[in-house]
Every structure is written in C-alpha cells, then in structure tokens.
Amino acid sequence: MKKFLYFFLSVVIIVLISKVYQSSLPEYSPKRDYVDLENEILKAFILAEDNSTIELPEGHFLFSQSLSLDNKKRVIIKGKGMDKTVLSFKGQTQGAEGIKITNSQNIVLQDFSIEDAAGDNLKVSDTDTLTIKRIRTAWTGKVSTENGAYGIYPVLSSNILIEECEAIAASDAGIYVGQSKNVKIKNNKAYYNVAGIESENSTNVEIHNNEIFQNTSGLLIFDLPGLTVYGKNIKAFDNQIFDNNQINFGVPGSIVSSVPKGTGVIIMATKNVDFFNNNVSNHKTSNLAIVSYKVFAADKDLESGSQISKTASEGIRFIDSEFEKDKGYNPYPGRVYIHDNKFRNTYRFPTLSNDFGKLWYIKNNARIPDIVYDGILPEGIKLNSNEVRICVKNNDNDSFVYLDAENEFINFSNDLSLFNCELKL
Amino acid sequence: MIINNTVFKILFFILCIAFSRCDSNSRKRPLAKKVSLKPTMTLKNTNEKKKLSEYSFFKGKISDLVPNKNVFPYELNTPLFSNYAFKKRFIYLPDRTQIEYLKDEVFSFSNGSILIKNFFYPTDFRKEKGDKKIIETRLLIKENNNWKALNYIWDENQNDAHLNYIGTQTKVSWTDINGKNKSIIYNIPNNNQCKNCHLNGKMVTPIGITAFQLNKKYSSVAFKINQLKYFEEKNILVGLPDFDEIPKFPIWNQKNSASIEKRAKAYLDINCAHCHNPKGSAKNSGLDLSFNQRDLRKQGIFKPPVAAGKGSGNLKYSIVPGHPEESILIFRMKSQAPGVMMPEIGRSVVHKEGVSLISEYIENLKESSF
Numbered sequence: 001m002k003k004f005l006y007f008f009l010s011v012v013i014i015v016l017i018s019k020v021y022q023s024s025l026p027e028y029s030p031k032r033d034y035v036d037l038e039n040e041i042l043k044a045f046i047l048a049e050d051n052s053t054i055e056l057p058e059g060h061f062l063f064s065q066s067l068s069l070d071n072k073k074r075v076i077i078k079g080k081g082m083d084k085t086v087l088s089f090k091g092q093t094q095g096a097e098g099i100k101i102t103n104s105q106n107i108v109l110q111d112f113s114i115e116d117a118a119g120d121n122l123k124v125s126d127t128d129t130l131t132i133k134r135i136r137t138a139w140t141g142k143v144s145t146e147n148g149a150y151g152i153y154p155v156l157s158s159n160i161l162i163e164e165c166e167a168i169a170a171s172d173a174g175i176y177v178g179q180s181k182n183v184k185i186k187n188n189k190a191y192y193n194v195a196g197i198e199s200e201n202s203t204n205v206e207i208h209n210n211e212i213f214q215n216t217s218g219l220l221i222f223d224l225p226g227l228t229v230y231g232k233n234i235k236a237f238d239n240q241i242f243d244n245n246q247i248n249f250g251v252p253g254s255i256v257s258s259v260p261k262g263t264g265v266i267i268m269a270t271k272n273v274d275f276f277n278n279n280v281s282n283h284k285t286s287n288l289a290i291v292s293y294k295v296f297a298a299d300k301d302l303e304s305g306s307q308i309s310k311t312a313s314e315g316i317r318f319i320d321s322e323f324e325k326d327k328g329y330n331p332y333p334g335r336v337y338i339h340d341n342k343f344r345n346t347y348r349f350p351t352l353s354n355d356f357g358k359l360w361y362i363k364n365n366a367r368i369p370d371i372v373y374d375g376i377l378p379e380g381i382k383l384n385s386n387e388v389r390i391c392v393k394n395n396d397n398d399s400f401v402y403l404d405a406e407n408e409f410i411n412f413s414n415d416l417s418l419f420n421c422e423l424k425l
Numbered sequence: 426m427i428i429n430n431t432v433f434k435i436l437f438f439i440l441c442i443a444f445s446r447c448d449s450n451s452r453k454r455p456l457a458k459k460v461s462l463k464p465t466m467t468l469k470n471t472n473e474k475k476k477l478s479e480y481s482f483f484k485g486k487i488s489d490l491v492p493n494k495n496v497f498p499y500e501l502n503t504p505l506f507s508n509y510a511f512k513k514r515f516i517y518l519p520d521r522t523q524i525e526y527l528k529d530e531v532f533s534f535s536n537g538s539i540l541i542k543n544f545f546y547p548t549d550f551r552k553e554k555g556d557k558k559i560i561e562t563r564l565l566i567k568e569n570n571n572w573k574a575l576n577y578i579w580d581e582n583q584n585d586a587h588l589n590y591i592g593t594q595t596k597v598s599w600t601d602i603n604g605k606n607k608s609i610i611y612n613i614p615n616n617n618q619c620k621n622c623h624l625n626g627k628m629v630t631p632i633g634i635t636a637f638q639l640n641k642k643y644s645s646v647a648f649k650i651n652q653l654k655y656f657e658e659k660n661i662l663v664g665l666p667d668f669d670e671i672p673k674f675p676i677w678n679q680k681n682s683a684s685i686e687k688r689a690k691a692y693l694d695i696n697c698a699h700c701h702n703p704k705g706s707a708k709n710s711g712l713d714l715s716f717n718q719r720d721l722r723k724q725g726i727f728k729p730p731v732a733a734g735k736g737s738g739n740l741k742y743s744i745v746p747g748h749p750e751e752s753i754l755i756f757r758m759k760s761q762a763p764g765v766m767m768p769e770i771g772r773s774v775v776h777k778e779g780v781s782l783i784s785e786y787i788e789n790l791k792e793s794s795f
Contacts, residue, residue, distance in 0.1 A: 034457035042591045046616045047471065062457035065592070068617040071627060091454025093594075094612055096764040102706065103627045118764030119734060125709065126627070148764065149734030155709050172734055179709060226711050226722070227731065253730065253737040 025247065026192050026214065027142045028168050034062040034088060041087075042067060048075050056112055060086040066095030066117075071103045079112025082136040082166070090116035090140070097123045098137075098148075101130075110134050120150040121170075127157045138168035143192050145249045147171040151193070156229070158182050166190070171249060172256050173198035173220070177205065179229040185210065194250040195220045195259065196241075201229050207236040217259045218244040218280075223269040224255070225293065225323035225331065232271040235425075241265060242281045245351070260285045260354035269293040271387075273336040274425040280370075281344035284351035286401075287370040288338065290390055293323060293331035295374040295405045332378055334388040337423040342396040343370035360401075363412050369401040373419070376406045383418065391421040477562055477577040477586035482517060482541055488559055488583040490543055495520065497661065498645035499652060501638040502674040502682075503691040506776040507544060508597075508611055510560065511553070514633075515541040518661055524634075526653075526664035528672070529717075532634050540565040540631055549600040560595060561613050562586050565623070565631050572629040574619035590616045609774050618770050626704045633695065637716065640673040674716070677782060689786030690716050692779060696768060712743055725754055726795055736765050746790030755784055 037059070044054050045067045056079040067087070069075060077099075079085030089098045096119030101107055104127045113136040114121040121137035124130055137151035151167035154160050155178040162183075167174025167190040174193035177183050183205040189212075190196035196212035198220040199205045212218040218241040221234050241264045250257030259266065262284030267273050268291050280287040323329060350357035350368045360368060377388055392398060400419070404411040474480060477487070484493045490513050492498060497516045504512065518524070519537035527533055545559040562577045577586035578593065592615035598608040623629045633639075636653070643652040653671065656662035665671070675683030677692040694716040700707035701714040710731050713723040722728050725743030730736070730753060738756040745751040757767035758780050766772065 032455075034455055035460045036457040037460055039591055042615060046590050059460075062455065064454070065615070068621070070617050070620050070624070088455075092763055093454070094763060094770060095618075096769055103624070118762070119736075125706070145735070149732065155732075172732075178732065224731070226728075228708070228711075251735040251737065252739040253741060254734060 025143045025249065026169075028138055028140055028192060030138075030140065032060045032086065032088065032140070034060050037061050038063050038065075045069055048072055050074055052076075053078060056080070056085045056087070058084045060088060062088050062090065063098075064091075064093050066092070066097045066100050068095075068097075068100040068102070069104060069107070070101075072101075072107065073104065074106040075104070076108040076110070077112075078108075078110050081111050082113045082134055085112035086115060087112060088115040089118065089121075092118050096120065099123070102126055105129055107131070108133070112136075113138065114151075116140055117148045119148050120153045121148060122152050123150070124154040125156050127154070129159045130154060130157055130161070132160075132162045132165060134164045136166040136168070137170070137174070138166070139170065143169045143246075143249060145171055145251055147249075149173075149251075149254075150176045151190075152176070153178070154183075155179055160184070161186075163187055167196070168192050170194065171251055172254060174215070176200065177202050179227060179231075180205075184208075190218075191215060192246065194246075194248060194256045196244065198222060198256075199231065199234055200224060201227050202231040203229075203233055205231070205234045207234070208238045210239045212239060212241045213243045214246055215244045216246045216248045216250070216256070216261045217263045217266060218242075218283075219265045220256075220259070221265070221267045221270050221273055222255075223271075223293070223329075225326040225329040230328060230330075233425075234270060234272065235274045236265075237275070237277045239278045241278060241287075243283075245282075245284045247353075260351075260356050262286075262351050262354075262357070264288055266291065267333055267336055269331050269333055270336075271330070271334045272425050273333070274423075275336070275338045276340045278341045279344070280341060282346050284347050284368065285354060285356050286368060286372045287343045287345065289356075289372040289374075290333050290336050290338075291372075291374045292333060292376040294376050295403075330378075332376065332388055333390070335386070335423055335425065336389075337391045337393075337425055338371060338398075339391070339393045339395065339422075341398075343398055345370070359409075363409060364401060364414070367399065369414075370395075370397060370399045372401045372403060374403045374405040375411075389421065389423060390419055391423050392416055392419045393422060471590075473575055473588055475588050480517075480539070482515065482539075487585060488579075490515075490559075496541070497656070497659070499634075499639060500641065500643070500645055501633045501695070502641050503638070503677040503688075503695050504633070505695050505771075506779055507771060508609055508774055509599075509601075509607075509776075510544040510546060510597075510611070511557070513543040513545070515543075516634075516661075517541060523660070524656065524662045526636065526662060526666070528636060528666075528670075530635065531631050532636075532662075534567050536567050536570065538567045540634065546597050546599045550602045551600070551604070558597070559583060559586070560597065560611060561589075563619065565629070572623070572631065574616060574623055574629055576614065576616065576619060578613055589613065592616075592618065612771070612773055614770060621706060621770060622699045622768075624706055625702075632699050637672050637674040637691075638695070640671050641676075678778060685782075685786050685789055689783050690714075692782055696779065700768070721795060725752075726790070734764070736767075738765070744787055744790070746792045746795055747788060748792075749784035749787040752787050755780065755787065758783060 050073040053076040058080040098114045098117030098121040101124040106129045108131045110133040115138050139147035149172040151170045151174045153176045158181040160183045162185045165188045169192040173195040174190035176198045178200045180202045185207045186209050188210045191214045194216045196215040196218045200222045245262045248261050264280040264283045265288040350360040400416045402413045482496050485491050499514050517539040522535035525533035542563045544561050545557045547553050548556040559579045564575045566573045576589050578589045579586040592613045595611050597611045601607050639652050643650050643655050657665045674691045675688045677688045693714040697714040701712045728743045740753045743753045749755045760766040
C-alpha cells in the first residue's frame with residue numbers, strides 16, 4: 001500500500017513540476033467577447049461575386065466552420081482593423097481551416113484577425129495575385145502543441161504579398177509560403193511559433209524588414225523532397241531575428257518538430273539564397289545554419305519529446321529516407337551568400353537540449369557559433385565548385401563552424417577563409 | 426486503511442486539478458451572443474429555384490421519390506460513406522439527350538442534365554423500404570458546359586426541400602441492423618463544401634458517374650439486368666463498348682467481389698481520391714488514392730506526411746505495411762477531431778466497417794515486399 005502511496009506522491013510531484021516547467025511557455029490571451037453572426041458572414045463568403053468587397057463589421061465573431069472562397073476574381077475581404085474585427089474559430093466543429101481560399105485571382109484580405117482554427121488559420125491555394133495585409137493570426141491562451149499548424153499559409157500560388165501582418169503561436173510556422181512563386185513577405189511580426197517565417201519549395205521570394213522573435217526557430221528557408229514544385233532564388237534582408245529559443249512545441253512527426261530550438265535562421269537544401277543586412281542575435285544553438293536535407297533532422301530536441309525514427313551514424317535522422325528516389329530533388333544547399341549581416345549573442349553557453357548544442361561543447365570550446373555549415377556535398381563535387389558554393393563575407397561578427405558532418409567531423413574547422421568569396425545572385 | 430483511502434482521494438483530486446489544467450487550453454467552443462444582421466453585410470438573392478418541387482423530378486407524393494419522365498435511378502458499386510445515410514440517386518436528362526460513355530473518366534453529359542442525390546435514413550435499418558426521413562437533396566446541374574452544385578434541405582414534414590447555401594446541422598436518429606438506437610449530428614454541407622469534394626482542377630465535376638462504378642446489376646429496377654446495358658437499351662447511353670472492355674469496381678463490403686486489396690482501393694478511391702489525386706484539392710500532400718495509382722509511395726506506402734500538422738498523429742508514414750496501428754491513414758479515419766479527421770468534411774461519425782476494411786488491407790501488406 002505504501003508503495004502505491006509513494007508512487008502516487010511522486011506522480012503528483014512530477015505533474016506539478018511539469019506544470020511549473022510548462023508555464024515557461026508564453027501566452028497570448030486577448031480579451032474576447034464573442035458574438036454569433038455566422039450565417040450572415042458565411043453567406044457573404046459563399047455568394048461573393050467577382051469584383052466585390054466583403055466588409056466585415058467590428059466585433060469578435062465566432063464560427064463553427066471554415067469560411068471559404070472558391071473560384072473568385074477580384075474580391076476584397078476587409079475588416080475594421082486587426083484589433084477590431086476578430087474572426088474566431090475556437091472549438092470549430094467542421095473543416096480544418098479558419099479561412100480557406102482556392103482557385104482564385106486578385107484576392108485581397110486586410111485589416112482583421114483570425115484566431116484559433118483547428119488546422120490552419122488562413123490557407124490559400126492555387127491562387128494568383130494575392131495580398132494579405134494587416135492580418136493577425138493567432139492561437140489564444142498558453143502556447144500549445146494543440147494549436148493549429150500554420151497562421152498564414154499560401155500554397156501552390158503566385159504573386160503574393162504578405163505585409164504588416166502578425167503571426168502568433170502556430171504549432172508549425174507563423175507565416176508559411178509553400179510551393180509558390182513570386183512572393184514578398186515584408187514588415188511582418190512573427191512570434192511564439194515553432195517556426196516564425198518559413199519559405200518552403202518556393203521560387204523568387206523576398207523576405208525583408210520582418211521582426212522574428214521568441215519562436216523555436218526564426219526563419220526557415222527549406223526545400224523538401226517528394227513535392228511537385230522545388231524552390232530557388234530567395235532574398236532575405238533587413239530582418240530583425242532574435243531570441244528564438246522557445247521549446248519546440250511542434251507536433252511530433254512534423255518536419256518542424258525536429259528543428260533544434262535556438263536557431264535564428266536555417267537554410268536547407270535551397271539554391272540561390274542571398275542573405276544580407278540582417279540583424280541576427282541571441283540564439284542558444286546558432287544564429288544561422290546552412291544544411292543539406294540529410295543532416296537537417298539529425299537532431300533530437302530532448303524537451304520537445306519528439307522521437308528519433310531512423311538513426312544512422314552520428315545520430316543523423318533521415319526524415320524521408322527515400323528522398324534519393326526523387327529525381328527532381330537536390331538535397332544540398334548551393335549558391336548561398338551570407339553577407340553584410342550583424343550577428344550578436346548574449347548567450348555564453350550552448351543549449352544542452354539538442355545534439356548541435358552538445359557538439360559545441362565537445363568540438364567548439366563550448367562556444368555558440370554564429371554560422372554553421374554542414375559541408376555535406378553531392379558525390380564527386382568539390383567544396384568550391386560553383387553549384388554548391390557557400391560564401392560568407394563582410395559580416396559584423398561571424399564566428400563560423402564547418403562541420404564536415406559527412407566524415408564524422410574529421411575536418412571540423414572554424415576557418416572562414418575557404419568561404420571568403422562573393423556570389424552574383 | 427481509511428486514512429490511506431482519504432489520502433488517495435485527495436491525491437486523485439490534486440491530479441485531476443493538475444490534469445484539467447492541462448486541458449484548460451482545449452478547443453472548447455465558447456459562448457457567443459446571437460446578433461442581428463449589420464447593415465454593412467448586404468446579401469444578394471440568387472436566381473436558383475427555391476424549392477426542389479419546382480424541378481418536377483418526382484411524381485405523386487414528392488417524398489416517395491418516384492421518378493418522373495426523363496429521370497432515371499442509378500447505383501454505384503462502392504459509394505462514399507456519409508454517416509450511414511442511405512442514398513437514392515437519379516439522373517435527369519433533357520429530352521433527346523444522351524450520356525456519352527468514357528472509359529476512365531466521368532461520363533459526358535449535355536447541358537441541362539442534372540444529377541440528383543437524396544440522403545435519407547430509414548427509421549429502422551432492418552426495414553429499408555419502411556418509413557424514412559429525407560435530410561437533403563444535392564444536385565449537380567450542367568449549365569454552359571460547367572457543372573454547378575446546389576443543395577436543398579427537406580422540411581420536417583417532408584413536403585418539400587428548400588434551397589440552402591450555408592449548410593446546417595440536424596439531429597438524425599435510427600434503429601440500426603442490430604436493433605440498437607443510433608443518433609448523430611448530421612452536417613448538411615454549405616455550397617463551398619460541395620465544391621471542395623467536386624473540384625477537379627478548377628472545374629466542378631461529378632465523381633461517381635464512371636464505368637467502374639456503374640458497371641453493376643441494376644437492382645433499382647425490378648429486373649436483374651446490368652445498369653449500363655439498361656441505359657443503352659433505353660437509348661440514354663451511347664458509346665458502350667463490348668462488355669469485357671468495361672472496367673468494374675469491386676463492391677467494398679462483398680468479399681466475393683474482389684481481393685481485399687482491390688476492395689480497399691475501391692473504398693479509398695471513392696472516399697478519398699476526389700481530393701487525393703494529382704489534380705484534387707489535396708494534391709499538395711503528394712498522396713494519390715486513386716484506384717489506378719501504381720506508384721507505391723504515392724499510394725501512401727512508407728510515405729511521410731508533408732504538411733499534415735497534428736494530422737500525422739505522431740506517426741511517420743501514411744501506410745506502414747502490416748501495421749495499421751502505425752499508419753496515419755487509419756489514425757485519421759478513426760478520428761473525429763476537425764483538423765485531424767479524414768475526410769475533412771461530410772463525416773461526423775467513424776465508419777467502423779470502412780476502418781476495418783482498410784486495417785485488414787494494411788495488415789495483409791507484407792513489409793518485406795516494399
């Protein structure tokens with residue numbers, strides 16, 4: 001009997017401790033006073049005609065299902081301001097998205113908030129010419145794995161402007177542009193997300209003047225295998241990326257759930273990336289990492305509780321071990337130019353919550369590097385060949401690590417001279 | 426002992442509080458005050474027929490669903506699961522028009538043709554022909570070479586059905602085949618949800634009107650004849666090839682109709698492939714559940730999720746051969762949580778029989794052969 005009692009006591013203590021521990025997650029809890037105008041607003045969306053404006057009134061509107069627009073041209077959806085017009089999908093019983101827009105052209109969404117959708121707050125697919133302006137997307141309450149995946153999520157779309165928006169507490173990425181073309185993401189704020197802003201398999205993307213902070217990882221520039229479209233030509237400049245050290249609360253199994261916390265920027269498997277004039281500071285794993293798809297998921301973030309699936313040497317985890325079968329996919333970064341940035345770190349010691357952090361203790365004199373490059377190359381290709389070239393130049397403070405991850409860190413080095421070059425992008 | 430029990434109770438209590446705290450963030454639906462229409466939201470009327478009776482599809486008492494002239498019943502081999510609803514389907518063809526047979530795609534129809542699908546529940550599933558309650562009638566209307574979806578909701582006394590765009594929820598009860606009372610909240614879709622399933626590329630299109638699905642005995646009509654053959658004899662279907670050239674879907678719940686794999690694939694085709702195909706709204710997932718997809722990865726075998734979010738349920742692959750419990754497909758078919766459940770819409774209860782079919786199919790796949 002006593003044994004049981006002790007067991008119970010210890011369970012109680014563990015639970016209480018974990019409560020306290022969880023309380024370190026941030027919270028976004030604006031005051032809400034919901035009203036129900038569901039049928040009218042739903043009807044306005046469904047019966048919207050081409051060349052029309054849907055004017056959303058002031059108020060906190062609660063919905064039980066997604067709002068959607070399909071196959072529309074030149075429609076504006078306009079609220080009274082992100083603090084005044086709030087569309088909440090808290091506890092929705094139908095559909096995964098908050099707002100879903102498909103197969104449309106010339107769509108503008110502006111001046112309102114979207115909150116608490118079961119899946120993504122705003123998903124736009126197969127749409128050409130899209131403006132998302134002064135939209136706030138958020139999941140309210142304490143940040144949680146239960147939160148929906150993406151805040152603002154255009155996918156398979158083109159000519160997109162995302163401007164002056166705020167993205168809060170997504171369990172995947174706050175602003176996520178996937179498989180799209182000609183995208184501008186500027187003057188936005190992204191915080192309390194797993195990934196602040198993510199460009200995935202997209203082409204001709206400009207990401208600038210954004211404030212990205214208190215996420216697990218700030219800015220992700222990714223190319224993933226197995227999809228219909230691959231990305232290249234990314235410019236990221238004049239961004240403020242700082243303090244992205246949040247515990248990874250991503251859904252285990254999702255790709256971002258294996259992003260190590262405390263990374264400011266990760267450039268993975270993407271070609272033609274120009275990263276300049278940014279301020280990147282205060283990250284416990286590294287300010288910036290350039291990696292191939294092979295090494296990206298090498299890590300297990302102990303705090304996130306995510307699982308390692310397939311473990312190769314050095315604990316490298318292959319998320320999609322058959323990516324080599326995808327002939328259209330190139331898993332290596334190339335033509336990446338990191339220049340004229342300012343890197344700072346007030347953290348003295350690397351985090352112990354992931355393998356990179358631990359590696360810095362062993363290999364890097366317990367220092368957190370600003371820039372990390374995994375150095376994994378396609379077979380038979382040399383480090384200085386044009387297609388895989390990485391150049392790092394003219395940054396203010398850029399402590400550097402070349403991992404040589406493929407050869408069990410044999411040529412691990414801090415020497416930047418090999419990468420002192422310029423790229424025309 | 427007594428003291429111990431009390432201590433236990435207190436500990437339990439603390440635990441409950443602690444855990445319920447964990448749930449304080451849960452997505453419970455808060456209360457919302459009903460407000461009236463604000464002047465800024467002006468809504469237009471449309472030109473569609475307001476009542477189902479205006480189409481004159483049925484003769485006599487409308488709820489008996491007895492087809493009028495030019496209205497022909499049809500059935501599918503393996504239909505979409507819709508919360509255990511029964512369905513009566515009809516094709517309306519304008520005078521002197523015909524359906525054109527196409528081998529691997531939806532048949533071709535003339536402008537003015539209408540597909541009519543009535544969703545109903547017999548009061549007692551053991552007496553299918555007995556009393557019933559019709560919930561809704563969905564129409565696909567071909568106009569100016571495009572299909573258009575409309576939905577009509579039946580009134581309580583079954584006298585007519587009324588045009589609806591925004592959908593609604595309604596409670597449905599019945600006695601199931603084992604004599605048990607069942608009751609569910611049935612979601613009648615809004616107009617965009619109709620399109621969500623019926624989009625192929627950018628065009629609305631019918632789903633079930635294919636040779637695969639219609640190639641079956643015509644039990645709607647008293648005589649046992651093949652449905653397609655009957656249509657040809659009635660001179661409403663042209664281009665029917667020799668019989669052995671007509672493809673045929675297995676019947677998902679008839680074991681003698683085909684192998685478990687074929688029956689499972691037919692089930693996945695009609696329930697999932699309207700979105701999960703290379704042109705469908707779920708194409709960004711890379712999963713293609715069409716019956717004829719040969720690529721194992723695209724079928725879901727050892728395929729990792731792309732942007733499934735919590736839909737992946739902490740699992741690594743859509744289908745893990747031999748392990749239904751590790752397969753995302755099964756996880757999502759079993760779920761009823763928005764954002765996780767599949768299909769995303771049109772289902773408010775789990776289709777147990779469908780889950781067992783797909784589980785058995787995955788169970789039977791041998792890991793070593795992939």
